[in-house]
Amino acid sequence: GALHTPSDATAEPKLAVPAMARRAATLGAIILDNCAVRLIERQAGKVSAVVTERGEIACDSVILAGGVWSRTFLENLDLELPQLAVKSSVMRTSAAPEFISGTLGAERASLRRRQDGGYTIARSGAAEFQLIPAAFHHFAAFLPIIKERWRIMKIRAGSEFFGPLGRARWKADETSPFERVRVMDPEPDQRLLASVLRDAKLLHPQLADVTITETWGGLIDVMPDELPVIDSPPGWQGLVLATGLSGHGFGIGPGVGLMAAQRVLGETMLVDASNFALARFNRKSAA
Ligand SMILES: Cc1cc2nc3c(=O)[nH]c(=O)nc-3n(C[C@H](O)[C@H](O)[C@H](O)COP(=O)(O)OP(=O)(O)OC[C@H]3O[C@@H](n4cnc5c(N)ncnc54)[C@H](O)[C@@H]3O)c2cc1C
Known part of the structure; x- marks a missing residue:
C-alpha cells in the first residue's frame, strides 16, 4: 500500500529553518549561535538561570528543546527522560x-x-x-x-x-558534550x-x-510512543521540556513550540496536553 497526501505542506528545511529564525529575530528573539547551555540553575525549586559556555544568563523560564541531546542534558540534572x-x-x-x-x-x-x-x-x-x-x-x-x-x-x-x-x-565550569x-x-x-x-x-x-x-x-x-513531551519535571518550576518529536518535528515543531510557549505563559494550551505529559511514562523523576 501507499499513502499520497497532496494537501500536506512541504518545505525545504535549509530555507525554511533560517527563514523562521529571521522572523523570530524581527519579533525580538536574540539568537546565540555556537553557545552551548551547560546547566540550568534553580533556587527553591524555581529556574533562576542558564549557564552557557560564555557565561550565565539569569531567567525564570527555560524551554528545553534540545532534540536528540535532551536526555543527556537532563541526566546531568538527575532527571530521567526515556528518549533514545x-x-x-x-x-x-x-x-x-x-x-x-x-x-x-x-x-x-x-x-x-x-x-x-x-x-x-x-x-x-x-x-x-x-x-x-x-x-x-x-x-x-x-x-x-x-x-x-x-x-x-x-x-x-x-x-x-x-x-x-x-x-x-x-x-558548570567544565566543557559539556555539546561543545565537543x-x-x-x-x-x-x-x-x-x-x-x-x-x-x-x-x-x-x-x-x-x-x-x-x-x-x-x-x-x-x-520516545516510546513516538509523541513529544511538553511538560515540566516535578521540582523544576519554570522549566518546560519540548522535546522527543520522534521524527515528525519538521511538521509538528511549530505546534509544539506554540504549546511550550503557552505553558510558559500559563495560557490555555492549543490541544489537550495530557498526551504530552511526562507522567505517561510512569517512571521515577520523569513521572
Ligand atoms: C534524516 C531525517 C529526516 C527527517 N525527516 C522529517 C520529515 O520528513 N518530516 C518531519 O516532520 N520531520 C523529519 N525529521 C525529524 C525532524 O528533523 C526533527 O523531529 C526535528 O528537527 C526536531 O526538532 P527539535 O527542535 O526538537 O530538535 P533539533 O532540530 O535537533 O534541534 C535541537 C537544537 O538544540 C541544540 N542543542 C542541543 N543541546 C544544546 C545545548 N546544551 N545548548 C545549546 N544548544 C543545544 C542542537 O544543536 C540543535 O540545534 C527528520 C529527521 C532526520 C534526522
Missing part, C-alpha cells in the same frame, strides 16, 4: 519530471518533489537503533516499537556506546539508500534516469 536515538538516511536525486504533488509514502520508498526539480527519497521507518547505555535502561519501554519495526530496523552496536550520547557528567560535538552528522547508510533508489525506480518508472546527488544521515530523537 535512531539514525535515518535520506537522499536527493537529480531532476526528473513532476509526477506527484505533495508527499507519497510507500513501504519501500517515500518521496517528495523538491524545488530544484529533484526528489527527496527515503524508506520510512528504516532506522538504525543506536545501542547506547540509555538503550539498556529504557529497553522495556521501547520493546513494543522494536517488535513492530524489527523487519526494517537495524540495531547498531559499536563506538556509539561510548560516544556523545553515552553516559556523561559535567559541571556541535552538530550530529552521522554517516548515511549508503547500502540502504542504493536499495531504496532501486525500489523507487521500480515503483515509479518516471525516476528511471535519476542519479543520487546528495545523501545525508541524522539522529532522530524517539
Whole structure:
C-alpha cells in the first residue's frame, strides 16, 4: 500500500529553518549561535538561570528543546527522560519530471518533489537503533516499537556506546558534550539508500534516469510512543521540556513550540496536553 497526501505542506528545511529564525529575530528573539547551555540553575525549586559556555544568563523560564541531546542534558540534572536515538538516511536525486504533488509514502520508498526539480527519497521507518547505555535502561519501554519495526530496523552496536550520547557528567565550569560535538552528522547508510533508489525506480518508472546527488544521515530523537513531551519535571518550576518529536518535528515543531510557549505563559494550551505529559511514562523523576 501507499499513502499520497497532496494537501500536506512541504518545505525545504535549509530555507525554511533560517527563514523562521529571521522572523523570530524581527519579533525580538536574540539568537546565540555556537553557545552551548551547560546547566540550568534553580533556587527553591524555581529556574533562576542558564549557564552557557560564555557565561550565565539569569531567567525564570527555560524551554528545553534540545532534540536528540535532551536526555543527556537532563541526566546531568538527575532527571530521567526515556528518549533514545535512531539514525535515518535520506537522499536527493537529480531532476526528473513532476509526477506527484505533495508527499507519497510507500513501504519501500517515500518521496517528495523538491524545488530544484529533484526528489527527496527515503524508506520510512528504516532506522538504525543506536545501542547506547540509555538503550539498556529504557529497553522495556521501547520493546513494543522494536517488535513492530524489527523487519526494517537495524540495531547498531559499536563506538556509539561510548560516544556523545553515552553516559556523561559535567559541571558548570567544565566543557559539556555539546561543545565537543556541535552538530550530529552521522554517516548515511549508503547500502540502504542504493536499495531504496532501486525500489523507487521500480515503483515509479518516471525516476528511471535519476542519479543520487546528495545523501545525508541524522539522529532522530524517539520516545516510546513516538509523541513529544511538553511538560515540566516535578521540582523544576519554570522549566518546560519540548522535546522527543520522534521524527515528525519538521511538521509538528511549530505546534509544539506554540504549546511550550503557552505553558510558559500559563495560557490555555492549543490541544489537550495530557498526551504530552511526562507522567505517561510512569517512571521515577520523569513521572
Ligand atoms: C534524516 C531525517 C529526516 C527527517 N525527516 C522529517 C520529515 O520528513 N518530516 C518531519 O516532520 N520531520 C523529519 N525529521 C525529524 C525532524 O528533523 C526533527 O523531529 C526535528 O528537527 C526536531 O526538532 P527539535 O527542535 O526538537 O530538535 P533539533 O532540530 O535537533 O534541534 C535541537 C537544537 O538544540 C541544540 N542543542 C542541543 N543541546 C544544546 C545545548 N546544551 N545548548 C545549546 N544548544 C543545544 C542542537 O544543536 C540543535 O540545534 C527528520 C529527521 C532526520 C534526522
